[in-house]
Amino acid sequence: MRFISFKTLLALLVCFLITILNPVAAAPVLSPDEARFAAALPNHVTGLHKRGLTGVNDFNCKLTAAHPRPLILVHATLLTAESWWSFTPKLRERGYCVFALTYGRYNSIPIFGGLAPIEQSAQELGTFVNDVMARMNVTQVDYVGGILGRYWMKYLDGAGKVNRMVGIAPITHGTTLSGIVTFGKAVGLFNPVQSISDAIAPSFYQMVNTSPFIAKLNQGGDSIPGVIHSNIATKYDEVVTPYSTAWQTSSGVTNALLQDLCGISFNEHLTMVNSKVVLQWVLNQLDPSTAKTANCFSRFFM
């Protein structure tokens, strides 16, 4: 019996080498934005693990005429399925059958999801959704999350399987390098040398706006014909920079800015999923027939 795989050992060795060889990784110099993000991250991650998720991945949930499709929640890079703890009770209350996975674990690095090559994560997503559809006896789902679903529909076996796709600060057109630096530094894994970064978190450099992955993702158009697309961005996003890169430019897409709904919402990238204003906006996208104004007061009236 092997207790530690070669890949794990390699990852640990790389982490160790980065720590001793690279003073930037050992004691990163953070800009005020990066420091704020780094401070928010551990709370967000540990907070969500403490809360856990209830009512999710319940295959006995009954689909209804009002909500005929399972709702798939796809977390952000660095987070896990538990990051949906604040949205899921409200979604269940509204009658949605909610399913969430953690994808993109890499090299046995604990806690953080979304580190693996994005193509591999998209495949994990596909396997999960196919299983949900088979067990719920449906041929389509609704989707809340980032760009994974779009890659799955375009290049894997996801075509025709999504009705509505709601993006929460998705990395649609890629981010500037500084967004990735913020990510990497916040988890103590930043290294400017791409080959070293790739050994730990291949997804980081794939999210840069000049990457071959982003070019492939948007080749021939940034939306999927037949899918109802919408996106919400936040001004205070330190990861998706500039924030407008989250928006799809194709016609027919609904693009929103959180601060246009509520000017005093200071949510950054990872805490979008804690915002009741964002939640109300998401509910409105999922079911326009019951939409209510999403504004600063949404949190009191949900």
Ligand SMILES: *[C@@H]1O[C@H](CO)[C@@H](O)[C@H](O)[C@H]1NC(C)=O
């Ligand atoms: C699955 O759905 C089809 C079509 O809606 C229906 O005819 C069939 O009875 C369902 N099967 C089960 C096991 O519920």
